[in-house]
Amino acid sequence: MAQLPDLSVEFAGISLRNPVIAASGTFGYGEEFAKFSDLCQIGGISVKGTSAHPIDGNPPPRLFPTASGMLNSIGLENVGVDAFMRDKMPFLRGVGCAIFVNVFGFTEDEYVEVVEKLNTCEGITAYELNISCPNTEHGGMVFGTNPGLTTRLTRRVKDRSRRPIVVKLSPNVTDIVELARAAQDGGADALSVANTYLGMAIDVETFKPRIHNITGGLSGPAIKPITLRMVYQITRALAIPVIGLGGIATGTDAVEYLLAGATAVQVGTANFHDPRAPLHVLKQMQRFLQRRGHSGVRSLIGKMNQ
Ligand SMILES: Cc1cc2nc3c(=O)[nH]c(=O)nc-3n(C[C@H](O)[C@H](O)[C@H](O)COP(=O)(O)O)c2cc1C
Structure with a gap:
């Protein structure tokens, strides 16, 4: 039997069994998805954004499906760091x-x-700093759209972190490369590119916004060509490793x-749409590699050939 392709990747001192990670805010704390998938088969899980104190999030409606995508304005609902370490990490560690x-x-x-x-908590591979949430009044995107603030925040966190x-x-x-460079200058070990695109939708029967917060973050297949372009621009200009995300639904x-x-x-x-999506992406990628003899x-x- 032909040897299976080697799916492992390494970057920034992080070793992944394979390059497919479940994205933050779409995979809960992993546990909710354990009944659908053997989680140890995927490369990694990025948990829901974690803050110093618990957050209830924005009032509903918080999700609205759009052409080839989805608008969300969850508002970073989460259990807070203390409850995360106490209640969520024991499962994730295993x-x-x-x-x-x-x-x-x-x-x-x-x-x-x-x-x-x-x-102080064991079992964490790396921190992913969300400086890009479009759905909160303060913080989040304020940092991520200003190069000076991006560098300063990254440096402050990096100085105190014992992890990548x-x-x-x-x-x-x-100019996404300017922000990528700002994070690199602050000592970032890697980048996730990218979060959601600020968007909105209106119900023409009621004249009301589809999202309570009026605007939300657009995600899903609709955004893939734009974020793909950003990943290309950053990796061509800078040496820092990039985790790409935006609209990935298949191995290709x-x-x-x-x-x-x-x-x-x-x-x-x-x-x-599919709670086993990371595993399906992974299997399709594996088949692609086999078919192409990689x-x-x-x-x-x-x-990419030019
Ligand atoms: C409902 C929802 C909640 C999200 N929550 C977070 C979050 O807490 N932290 C974060 O960094 N990104 C969050 N995101 C952004 C995703 O991780 C991802 O960057 C974005 O959706 C683009 O990828 P996709 O098109 O594959 O969904 C959220 C996205 C959605 C749809």
């Missing part, structure tokens, strides 16, 4: 895949506070991101 804790704060001090607490820092960029900027979507320059990928909105996934990274 899963056997990489665990990325997505960190969020309303102020720089809050980001640092969360990371310092998480430093992956900075998750906002796509709601004119993931391969596109790798060819554009991503070292790993995340699967987000697809989990709402010995490993690393041979695809940044290999």
Whole structure:
């Protein structure tokens, strides 16, 4: 029997069994998805954004399906870092895949506070700094759309972190490479590219916005070509490793991101349609590699032909 392709990837001191990670906010704390999939088969899980204190999130409606995508304005509902470490980490520690804790704060001090607490907790692979949430009044995207604030926040967190820092960029900027460079200058070990695109929808019968908060973040297949372009631009300009995400629903979507320059990928909105989406993406990617006779996934990274 032909040897199976080597799916493992390594970047920023992080080793993944394979490059497919479940994206933050779309895969809960992993446990909710354990009955659908053998979680240890996926490369990693990025948990729901975790803040210093519990957050209830925004009032409903918070989700609205759009053409080839979805608008959401969850508002970073989460249990808070103390309950996360006490109630969620024991399960996650036993899963056997990489665990990325997505960190969020309303102020720089809050980001640092969360990371310092998480430093005391075993079983975490890396921190993913969400500086890009479009759905909160303060923080989040405010940091991620300003290069100076991005560098300063990244540096402050990096100085206090005992783990690799992956900075998750906002796509709601004119020059994504400038923001990527800002995160790199602050000491980021890797980047996640990217979060959702600010959007809105209106119900023409009631004249009301479809999302209570009026605007929300657009995700899903509709955004893939735009984020793919950003991954390409960043990896061409900078040496920092990139995790690509935005609209990945199939193995070939993931391969596109790798060819554009991503070292790993995340699967987000697809989990709402198919709770086994990360595993399906992985299996399809494996079949692609076998069909094309590639010995490993690393041979695809940044290999788009021009
Ligand atoms: C319902 C929902 C909740 C999300 N929550 C978070 C979050 O807490 N932290 C974060 O960094 N990104 C969050 N995201 C963004 C996703 O992780 C991802 O960056 C984005 O949806 C694009 O990928 P996709 O098109 O595969 O969904 C959320 C997305 C959705 C749809």
